[in-house]
Amino acid sequence: xxxxxxxxxxxxxxxxDDEEMLDIITVCQSLPGVIAINMATFVGxxxxxxxxxxVATFGVILxxxxxxxxxxxxxxxxxxxxxxxxxxxxxxxxxxxxxAYATYTIGKVAIKDIESANIAVLAFILMAxxxxxxxxxxxxxxxxxxxxxxxxxxxxxxxL
Amino acid sequence: MIYLELFWAFFKIGTFxxxxxxxxxxxxxxxxxxxxxxxxxxxxxxxxxxxxxPGPVAVNAATYIGYLSAGIGGSIVATLGVAIPAFLIxxxxxxxxxxxxxxxxxxxxxxxxxxxxxxxxxxxxxxxxKPAFLTERALGSNIIGSISTWASGxxxxxxxxxxxxxxxxxxxxxSPIKVMIVMGIAGALLGV
Numbered sequence: 001x002x003x004x005x006x007x008x009x010x011x012x013x014x015x016x017d018d019e020e021m022l023d024i025i026t027v028c029q030s031l032p033g034v035i036a037i038n039m040a041t042f043v044g045x046x047x048x049x050x051x052x053x054x055v056a057t058f059g060v061i062l063x064x065x066x067x068x069x070x071x072x073x074x075x076x077x078x079x080x081x082x083x084x085x086x087x088x089x090x091x092x093x094x095x096x097x098x099x100a101y102a103t104y105t106i107g108k109v110a111i112k113d114i115e116s117a118n119i120a121v122l123a124f125i126l127m128a129x130x131x132x133x134x135x136x137x138x139x140x141x142x143x144x145x146x147x148x149x150x151x152x153x154x155x156x157x158x159x160l
Numbered sequence: 161m162i163y164l165e166l167f168w169a170f171f172k173i174g175t176f177x178x179x180x181x182x183x184x185x186x187x188x189x190x191x192x193x194x195x196x197x198x199x200x201x202x203x204x205x206x207x208x209x210x211x212x213x214p215g216p217v218a219v220n221a222a223t224y225i226g227y228l229s230a231g232i233g234g235s236i237v238a239t240l241g242v243a244i245p246a247f248l249i250x251x252x253x254x255x256x257x258x259x260x261x262x263x264x265x266x267x268x269x270x271x272x273x274x275x276x277x278x279x280x281x282x283x284x285x286x287x288x289x290k291p292a293f294l295t296e297r298a299l300g301s302n303i304i305g306s307i308s309t310w311a312s313g314x315x316x317x318x319x320x321x322x323x324x325x326x327x328x329x330x331x332x333x334x335s336p337i338k339v340m341i342v343m344g345i346a347g348a349l350l351g352v
Binding site for chain 2: 027028029030031032033034035036037038041042045046050053057061063064065067068069071072073075082083084085086087088089090091092093094095096097098099100101102103104106107109110111116117118119120121123124127128133134135137138139141142144145146148149150152153
């Protein structure tokens with residue numbers, strides 16, 4: 001997805017240069033939501049404010065929406081076919097492999113030191129074994145992030 | 161009121177969905193427990209299809225789950241639900257970044273949440289493992305008989321497919337959609 005977005009915006013439309021693009025991608029990847037929607041909203045906003053973000057977001061959602069509806073409707077009719085069952089089995093297995101691989105790729109980027117490793121492990125234990133809601137954990141980390149940033153800013157102000 | 165339940169469930173998902181599509185999958189599973197007609201097995205199917213079709217996994221999954229729960233109206237409501245929070249948050253961030261270039265608070269929050277997204281994705285992988293690898297009718301069972309199953313219920317070929325997928329994407333950098341399609345065809349040919 002990212003190479004396609006970069007190609008379209010940096011090379012085809014020439015809206016941003018590579019450095020701006022990198023900033024946009026970094027932020028959009030890190031905020032909640034899907035990067036495609038975030039990019040559409042962000043770029044749409046930069047180009048034409050609120051209306052732009054609305055139109056861009058709508059545009060990026062519509063095609064896959066339509067496709068999924070058709071597939072969902074179609075699958076309903078053929079779901080007991082043994083070939084379909086076999087295909088689903090293959091897809092499930094492949095999809096699980098992809099998600100497992102994603103754990104590795106995201107882990108490489110997100111875990112850079114002991115502290116982040118601790119957060120990851122602790123979050124996993126809380127979610128998987130104690131069944132604490134992901135949303136609760138994220139909320140706590142958001143609050144922690146705000147507090148840490150505040151303390152950092154204060155510290156830098158004190159040092160000056 | 162199913163439409164409200166759908167919207168709210170996916171609104172929460174859209175708000176806390178840090179870490180991209182794969183992490184959001186885990187969050188989706190947590191939030192759709194109230195839609196009892198979607199169990200772990202169906203969830204794995206939904207994720208599998210959502211990954212094969214164009215578009216982001218999370219949006220596709222929202223559309224699909226919405227459709228299964230309440231038809232086209234449900235799919236619209238669920239898709240809007242998952243898109244709106246991200247839309248609002250990004251608009252706010254875009255405005256902030258226009259004035260402050262790089263907000264320390266935004267980056268601070270992002271950096272704190274990032275490691276947890278790894279846990280979210282790991283959890284999603286585990287959630288999908290059971291439906292993917294433990295089946296009553298293993299892939300290829302009518303061709304190669306009982307060796308397609310190991311230790312009562314483990315689908316050997318499914319595990320092989322998963323490993324091949326990882327190698328294809330990780331080592332050979334083949335496009336994920338191509339891999340999915342190939343594995344789907346392989347599964348169809350092997351049958352159950």
